[in-house]
Amino acid sequence: MQRIVVVALLAAGLTASAATSQPPAAGWPASVTQLTSPAGAGASGPQLTVSSRGALLSWVEQAEGRATLKFSERTATGWTPAQIAASGTDWFVNWADVPSVIRLADGSFAAHWLQKSGAGTYAYDVRLSYSKDAGKTWATSFTPHHDGTKSEHGFASLFQMPGGGGLGLVWLDGRNMKPGHGEHGGGDMSLRFASYGRDWKQTADAAVDLKVCECCPTSVAVTADGPVAVYRDRADGEIRDIHIAQLTGGKWSEPVAVVKEDWKFPACPVNGPSISARGRNVAVAWFQAKDGQPKAFVAFSNDGGKTFGKPVRLDSEGTLGRVDVEMLADGSAAAAYIDLTANRAEFRVRRVTPGGELSAPLTIASLANNRSSGYPRMALSGDELVFAWVDRDGGSSVRTASARVPAGTR
Numbered sequence: 001m002q003r004i005v006v007v008a009l010l011a012a013g014l015t016a017s018a019a020t021s022q023p024p025a026a027g028w029p030a031s032v033t034q035l036t037s038p039a040g041a042g043a044s045g046p047q048l049t050v051s052s053r054g055a056l057l058s059w060v061e062q063a064e065g066r067a068t069l070k071f072s073e074r075t076a077t078g079w080t081p082a083q084i085a086a087s088g089t090d091w092f093v094n095w096a097d098v099p100s101v102i103r104l105a106d107g108s109f110a111a112h113w114l115q116k117s118g119a120g121t122y123a124y125d126v127r128l129s130y131s132k133d134a135g136k137t138w139a140t141s142f143t144p145h146h147d148g149t150k151s152e153h154g155f156a157s158l159f160q161m162p163g164g165g166g167l168g169l170v171w172l173d174g175r176n177m178k179p180g181h182g183e184h185g186g187g188d189m190s191l192r193f194a195s196y197g198r199d200w201k202q203t204a205d206a207a208v209d210l211k212v213c214e215c216c217p218t219s220v221a222v223t224a225d226g227p228v229a230v231y232r233d234r235a236d237g238e239i240r241d242i243h244i245a246q247l248t249g250g251k252w253s254e255p256v257a258v259v260k261e262d263w264k265f266p267a268c269p270v271n272g273p274s275i276s277a278r279g280r281n282v283a284v285a286w287f288q289a290k291d292g293q294p295k296a297f298v299a300f301s302n303d304g305g306k307t308f309g310k311p312v313r314l315d316s317e318g319t320l321g322r323v324d325v326e327m328l329a330d331g332s333a334a335a336a337y338i339d340l341t342a343n344r345a346e347f348r349v350r351r352v353t354p355g356g357e358l359s360a361p362l363t364i365a366s367l368a369n370n371r372s373s374g375y376p377r378m379a380l381s382g383d384e385l386v387f388a389w390v391d392r393d394g395g396s397s398v399r400t401a402s403a404r405v406p407a408g409t410r
Contacts, residue, residue: 069086217273
């Protein structure tokens with residue numbers, strides 16, 4: 001299939017020039033603490049979210065044709081015992097398009113997963129559910145989209161609506177795509193948004209962008225001005241730069257490029273951006289391979305994501321991308337990526353400042369140099385960075401670790 005070939009080429013066949021040398025930023029953790037993971041055998045697809053109660057890890061376990069979405073919360077004594085959010089035999093389970101669980105401001109849980117809707121490879125729906133009793137029972141699942149097409153609906157990003165409201169989410173929606181041309185068919189993939197009140201009645205269902213990249217993960221952060229979504233756009237001429245849109249007064253702004261790169265690429269690279277915000281300070285991390293050179297970047301905004309400064313490159317010799325980012329209290333950011341050096345893949349994190357200073361990279365784990373390593377994750381909770389990734393040594397398992405962020409930067 002087209003996108004599998006593309007990812008294999010990016011992972012194995014590209015080289016990159018060295019990054020500009022920068023003085024190391026001060027105040028960065030020097031070590032990583034391995035944590036006992038709550039995930040069982042056959043686990044993959046980790047996600048990390050954060051609420052006022054701390055970090056929450058979710059993942060999928062597969063056994064005997066059944067997929068189960070489980071979750072656990074981080075406490076002072078370790079991860080809580082795993083709980084089940086949902087399970088099914090008709091799920092779409094994919095290395096890049098993975099389910100999630102989040103805790104909302106009112107203490108309830110919300111979860112999403114992907115369920116097959118037809119015989120086509122990419123015919124699947126986003127399914128949502130919620131629990132109001134600490135995860136003991138869950139509501140009958142439902143979809144945020146109502147088009148009824150047997151097309152792709154996925155790569156969802158769930159978030160807390162501002163002001164103590166209910167759930168918001170964005171997702172890639174294939175309702176305008178037609179079968180019969182390439183792996184996804186002809187037509188355009190779109191980005192859509194839905195929201196729910198605290199009573200779980202749907203309050204919005206709207207398009208954000210009517211033409212986007214077909215299979216790159218999305219990301220959302222909530223700024224002081226409201227939610228902002230980042231994703232990989234698809235413009236005429238197969239230009240696939242990272243775009244941002246803002247939700248203000250119930251309407252999404254016209255999307256604009258975070259940085260105009262004009263990366264022309266003939267297919268989806270399956271490599272989405274990540275966004276984080278504190279107040280009006282915003283950081284976006286992303287991957288691109290313009291001119292055949294895979295690179296990972298971070299750019300900063302101090303006006304809620306309306307404008308961005310000069311990008312700062314993260315990697316030194318090459319990268320698989322699959323980035324994550326967390327804004328720190330001093331205006332810098334922790335940025336994670338898969339470093340690729342001499343065909344060796346490592347999950348790494350660096351502190352980066354808006355002025356371009358970079359700390360030395362901190363290696364979290366070595367990973368498989370292919371799609372099976374999935375998307376490693378990072379989340380900031382208090383003074384702790386929490387990490388999760390897939391370990392393919394002897395099967396599939398989800399590992400976790402943490403690192404303390406020094407005072408003055410968190």
